[in-house]
Structures are given as C-alpha cells and as structure tokens.
Amino acid sequence: MRILLVASAFNSLTQRVHAELRDRGHRVAVELALPDGSLTDTVRRHDPELVVAPMLKTVIPEEVWSAYTCLVVHPGPVGDRGPSSLDWAIHEGAGHWGVTVLQADAEMDAGDVWASVACPVPPVAKSDLYRGEVADAALAAVLFAVERFAGGTHVPLRQDHEGLAGAAPRVRPYLDQSVRRIDWDADSTETVVRKLRAADSQPGVLDELLGGEWYLHGGHPERALRGRPGELLATRTGAVCRATTDGAVWIPELRPRRLPGGPPTFKLPAARALGDRLPPLPDLAPPPLPDGRDGTWSDIRYREEGDAGFLSFAFPGGAMSTGQCRRLLAAYRAARSRPTSVLVLGGERDFFSNGIHLGVIEAAADPAAESWANINAIDDLVEAVLTTTDRLVVAAVGGNAAAGGVMLALAADEVWCRAGAVLNPHYRLMGLYGSEYWTYTLPRRVGAAAAERLMREALPVSAAGALDLGLADRVLDCGPGDFAREAVALAARLASHPATAARVLAKKAALDRQESATPLAVFRERELDRMRRTFEDPAAPYHALRRAFVRKERPRATPAHLTGPPGHRAGPPVAPNGSVPCVTPVTGTALSDVPERPNG
Structure with a gap:
C-alpha cells in the first residue's frame, strides 16, 4: 500500500x-x-x-x-x-x-x-x-x-x-511554565523530579539561578546530600546538585532562556552552561566503576552477575562528549580488569549512543578543534572494544542508536537489540564521512554492498531489519523496563556456555590475522583524514548543519531521501538556494522528539 x-x-x-x-x-x-x-x-x-x-x-x-x-x-x-x-x-x-x-x-x-x-x-x-x-x-x-x-x-x-x-x-490546555515552575522552598524531591520529568526534553522547566534564567533539563534524586532549599550543593560529571526541602536533585543540563531577538539557545551540561557564574562547589567525581549503591546518581554504572559484567551508561540525548567518551573508556578499562568472561556494554532502557556531542562542539571556542578531540575520543573507545581479546563483549542496545553510536555497538562480538530500537547507521545527513572504524565493522557485518547502501540511503532501520541485515545478532521482544533483566539472563547463560571459552581464544587469533592483513590503525587513519578535512574547512556543510541541529532550526524542505522509494536519489539533498543541505539530522537528540502542540 x-x-x-x-x-x-x-x-x-x-x-x-x-x-x-x-x-x-x-x-x-x-x-x-x-x-x-x-x-x-x-x-x-x-x-x-x-x-x-x-x-x-x-x-x-x-x-x-x-x-x-x-x-x-x-x-x-x-x-x-x-x-x-x-x-x-x-x-x-x-x-x-x-x-x-x-x-x-x-x-x-x-x-x-x-x-x-x-x-x-x-x-x-x-x-x-x-x-x-x-x-x-x-x-x-x-x-x-x-x-x-x-x-x-x-x-x-x-x-x-x-x-x-x-x-x-x-x-486539557497546554502545560505552561506557570504550572511547571518549581517552588524550591516548598517542593519535595519527589515533586521536583516529577516536574522535571514532565518537561523533558522540551520545553524544560524555566527557573532562576545565579542571576540568570534557565530551562532545567533532566532530574535525578540525590539520597545523601542536604542543604538549604534551592542551594547548589555539588557538581558531578557536568551536572549540578540542588537542594530541595527534603533532599536534593541532580540536574544534568541547562539551556539559557532565549533573549528577545536573540539566536535560539541549546542545552549544555549544567556546569558548562553556568560557566563563570558557578561558585566553588565540591566536585563529587564518581569512582572508576560506580555501582549506584551509595544513593548518588551517576551516568555510568557497573555491576556483576556471576561471570558477567555489566557496564551501563546513560548520557542525555545519547550524545557523547569528549569528556564522556574518556570517562566511559576509563570505566571500560576498569571493567576489563575484572575476572569476567562476558562484558555487556549498554543495557539501559533509552538511547544507547548517538555518537559525538554536537552541542558541546557548537559551544566550544574552536568547534573544529573540539570536533577533532571528540571524534578521537570516541575512536579510542571503539578501538578498546575491538581489541578486547580476553572475553566476549556484548552491546546491549535497549534504545535508539545512530552514527558513531551504531558503530560502537558493532565493535562488540554480539549486538542485542530491544525490539523497539531504531538504528541509523549513517553519517551523511550531518555532512560527515564518519569514523569509529565503520569502514571495517560495517562491511564485516553486512557486506560491502549493503554497507554502501545503508550509508547512501541514510534511512532508519528497525530492530527486526537490523537482525535481517546482520547489524544485530539477537532481538529481545520485551518492554523497555524489562530489557536490562532480559540482557542479564542472556549474559549469564552466555558466560556459562561451554563454547564461550573457545570463542574467547579464537578472538586473539582473528585479531592477529586482521592486523597482518590490514591493521585497524589503517582504517582509523583513512577515516580521520576525511574527517579532519571536513572539520578544518569552514565552508563544509557540517558546520552549518551542526548549528542548525543544535538550535533545532526547521529545514526549508523535506529531505529528498525521505520523499520517495529508498535509493531513488543519491547524494545529499540540496537546499532551494543551492547552499546548505536541507536535512533533519538524526545524530544526537532528534529534533522536537516529543510533541507539544496539537496533533492534526
């Protein structure tokens, strides 16, 4: 039809x-x-x-x-x-x-x-x-x-x-800021978290903080810290902790209120957004492998079940900044030192990963330099997964993944997707060639022809479609809240399976053969050469597309690759004026992901 x-x-x-x-x-x-x-x-x-x-x-x-x-x-x-x-x-x-x-x-x-x-x-x-x-x-x-x-x-x-x-x-009417507003002198932690959750990811909760007006995005309860209601108590991995009447909440992201006639604003890690306004606060850096049992929120967590380790992470919007990639790499290396035979990466219910953090890049003093740092940081993480030869690595993709996030998953030995996950294994809508060793992992998974088609068409792939293509090895038909439990049970069976030890032994030999034929460093160098040229070219479409994406600017026309049968056109769509490609990028948080206006 x-x-x-x-x-x-x-x-x-x-x-x-x-x-x-x-x-x-x-x-x-x-x-x-x-x-x-x-x-x-x-x-x-x-x-x-x-x-x-x-x-x-x-x-x-x-x-x-x-x-x-x-x-x-x-x-x-x-x-x-x-x-x-x-x-x-x-x-x-x-x-x-x-x-x-x-x-x-x-x-x-x-x-x-x-x-x-x-x-x-x-x-x-x-x-x-x-x-x-x-x-x-x-x-x-x-x-x-x-x-x-x-x-x-x-x-x-x-x-x-x-x-x-x-x-x-x-x-019911539009839920406006007069109802959403937090009363720090009266609202409990439960009330504050509920208001923050109801406003995520748009429009956020408008609030006054340190002499400015900000939209607060995201909220996690804090069980131990206490202070005067409304007071900032600490920072952790870019988030700020703010006291409530009976506890505190962690707020990961802030967005400045747009000034009349000013450009659109965008979300950033809270501490980064506040900048010099932020007073001296304790920085509660998490341990290398936080397990969450201390009652303090962390965006990276680790636990073990028998011979299986589980390294989960949940970054806002699935975007991974340079710092987040480096912290996850440090946690991965620490997890790899544990005596397990299976290491599960991911396993959370929402985004797996959408690759580099375009918002942090856009806010940088030198976006080209930050782009370069970010892509190298995520490449380092992918390389660590690809070169793990002492255990099996599983990517547990409970939510959507795009661009470098898909390639991070493909670096694992097995990819398990929840049935509701959507994968976008391409880069071109952001004007990028791509890195994360995709020229090695994607053809290895699906074949050269299918890899080229996926990159050219730039269309989303369902979990079932990913299984058919070879992007995924298993689809878990369960609800979002059941995915982690299902992944734990499967990983436990995998760790105890008699064939697992032999598979681990075979990994080292396979990597040695690959290094003898075409070393992984060659794939990385070729990809990064293309990426560097894009980053350093001020006229490259990537820069305009990035700015449009983080500011949620609407495209001027429907992208051509969406308007007809798959593969009917090749190359990036061109704007009516012949300049910047008119695309709705899918890397990072999707534009206007949650509707807030009438539906037809």
Whole structure:
C-alpha cells in the first residue's frame, strides 16, 4: 500500500513507524509539515492510499482530510484531548496511559477511533517514556489501524460511542511554565523530579539561578546530600546538585532562556552552561566503576552477575562528549580488569549512543578543534572494544542508536537489540564521512554492498531489519523496563556456555590475522583524514548543519531521501538556494522528539 507519513519532524516515532511499515512491504514516503509549504499540495502530489501522522504539531487542512483518510497518532487514551498529553500524565502521576489512532476531522483529537493501545507509565522522563512505552503502544496501534484500513471493512468508532471512552472527553490546555515552575522552598524531591520529568526534553522547566534564567533539563534524586532549599550543593560529571526541602536533585543540563531577538539557545551540561557564574562547589567525581549503591546518581554504572559484567551508561540525548567518551573508556578499562568472561556494554532502557556531542562542539571556542578531540575520543573507545581479546563483549542496545553510536555497538562480538530500537547507521545527513572504524565493522557485518547502501540511503532501520541485515545478532521482544533483566539472563547463560571459552581464544587469533592483513590503525587513519578535512574547512556543510541541529532550526524542505522509494536519489539533498543541505539530522537528540502542540 502507498502510505504517506506527514510529520512535523522526522523524530524517533516517525522513524520507527517508517521502518516498521517498510518492513511489512508498504511503500512509504515522508513529508514534513513546514511553515512555508502547502500540505494540501504535497499530499495531492503523492496521492497516497493512506496518510498517517505519527507526530504532527499542526492542523491537517480540510482539503486533505476530506479527500484522504488521515490517521493521526495522539499520545493519550481515548477521550484525552489537548497538546500536552504526556506532560499532564507525568505531572499528575498517572500509572497507566495510552495511545489513540484517530481519523482527522474538523475537531482536534475528536475524530473516529481506529485503534487504541494502553501502556504503563514508569517513573522515567517524558522523552524516555515517549521513545519507550508510548512508542511501543503507538506502533502497535498504527499497525492495527493500517491493517484495518487495508482490509476495507472496518468501521471506526466515534469517540462518543457508548462505553468507548468510558468517560466524557477531557480537553486539557497546554502545560505552561506557570504550572511547571518549581517552588524550591516548598517542593519535595519527589515533586521536583516529577516536574522535571514532565518537561523533558522540551520545553524544560524555566527557573532562576545565579542571576540568570534557565530551562532545567533532566532530574535525578540525590539520597545523601542536604542543604538549604534551592542551594547548589555539588557538581558531578557536568551536572549540578540542588537542594530541595527534603533532599536534593541532580540536574544534568541547562539551556539559557532565549533573549528577545536573540539566536535560539541549546542545552549544555549544567556546569558548562553556568560557566563563570558557578561558585566553588565540591566536585563529587564518581569512582572508576560506580555501582549506584551509595544513593548518588551517576551516568555510568557497573555491576556483576556471576561471570558477567555489566557496564551501563546513560548520557542525555545519547550524545557523547569528549569528556564522556574518556570517562566511559576509563570505566571500560576498569571493567576489563575484572575476572569476567562476558562484558555487556549498554543495557539501559533509552538511547544507547548517538555518537559525538554536537552541542558541546557548537559551544566550544574552536568547534573544529573540539570536533577533532571528540571524534578521537570516541575512536579510542571503539578501538578498546575491538581489541578486547580476553572475553566476549556484548552491546546491549535497549534504545535508539545512530552514527558513531551504531558503530560502537558493532565493535562488540554480539549486538542485542530491544525490539523497539531504531538504528541509523549513517553519517551523511550531518555532512560527515564518519569514523569509529565503520569502514571495517560495517562491511564485516553486512557486506560491502549493503554497507554502501545503508550509508547512501541514510534511512532508519528497525530492530527486526537490523537482525535481517546482520547489524544485530539477537532481538529481545520485551518492554523497555524489562530489557536490562532480559540482557542479564542472556549474559549469564552466555558466560556459562561451554563454547564461550573457545570463542574467547579464537578472538586473539582473528585479531592477529586482521592486523597482518590490514591493521585497524589503517582504517582509523583513512577515516580521520576525511574527517579532519571536513572539520578544518569552514565552508563544509557540517558546520552549518551542526548549528542548525543544535538550535533545532526547521529545514526549508523535506529531505529528498525521505520523499520517495529508498535509493531513488543519491547524494545529499540540496537546499532551494543551492547552499546548505536541507536535512533533519538524526545524530544526537532528534529534533522536537516529543510533541507539544496539537496533533492534526
């Protein structure tokens, strides 16, 4: 079936729907609903059999929904209406939520219901929930609705149908900063964390701190530190700790409030964002292998179960700065000194990794130099994984991964993906050739022809598609909250398997053969030569694309590689003025990943 996806951005959910529908044989195109474009003309040009809107912040025109069946994904249960559905669910402490696929019509979120799937609401940030439980429910609902439409006999139900919604429709307003604001003199740690989670990753919680106005992003409870409510207590790995009425919270990222007429601002590690404003504070650097049992938050953790070690990491947005890569490398080396036969890298429920940290690079005094430092730091990490010959290494990819993050996973002996993970194994949408030893690991996994196609097409790959291609060795069909437990059980079995010792012995011989043929250093040198030339060229598209990405600037047109069948065009899309490629990059945090405006 010809399906057109209409979205405000090619965000994580749109990517997943795109990949999963293609897996099922549908011909899928994408068009972005952009301010300067005509959605009516765009849809007519494609003339699809069905329009699906996985994430849409604008209204679908009557000329479109009256002529085509348009199915809109609303991140709320039947009867829920309004632009801040997930925000309200987390803000009010809902234990269960849902996703509804409804038909667009004249009234917002009030059309006929084609599918509705319930989901739990675990105590996680909104963006994590959106990419996890909500995305699982949304994908199930979309596939069910598409199947019903294709069958041609389904009659959708009105939302006022008796017993369908179970209650009168609830229309809630946009959750603005007057409700989100933290009262440091009155709010408990639990309340502060809940407000921060409901605002992640957009819009953040507006707050005053050290003479400036900032949006706070992310929040983790602190069990030991105490202080005067609102007081800054300590720093750790770029985050700041701030006291509440009964404890404290760690805040990993800040974003300055945009000044009238000023350029868009972007998130940075909190201590980096505060800069010279930050007073002298204790820096609570974590131990080489923090296990989390001290009650203090850490973005890197390690534990052991029998002969298996688990090195998990959770960096905001999946982006890995120079410092984060170096800290993870130090932890990896420490984990490698432990007496285990299997080492699992990853295993968290959200992002695995999206490669280098474009925000930190953009904020650097010399972005080209910081780009170079960052790419070498992540290369060092990948090299350490590739050259581990005394145990098996598993990459446990519980969430999405892109660019260098995919290549980090491919450096392992085995790749385990959760069924809901989406991989973007390419670089060109950011104007980069790529590094992280991809010219060795990707063809080794999928073959030279498939590697070239993946890089050229620059399209997302589902977990099932990754398994078929050879990018993954195992797909774990479980919920986001169950992935870590499933990975632990599998790793324990792998560590005790009789063949594991023989596999470990064979690794050293295989690496020796590779070094004799083409040393790994040769792959790295060739890749970095291309990357250096890009970084040092002020006119290279990478610099403009990076700036646009971190500031969440909308593209001027839908990227050409999304608008038609895979492989129908080669080379990067060109802007209408012939200058900067018009792309929505997928490295780092996806643009506008969580909807906060009406869905069609």
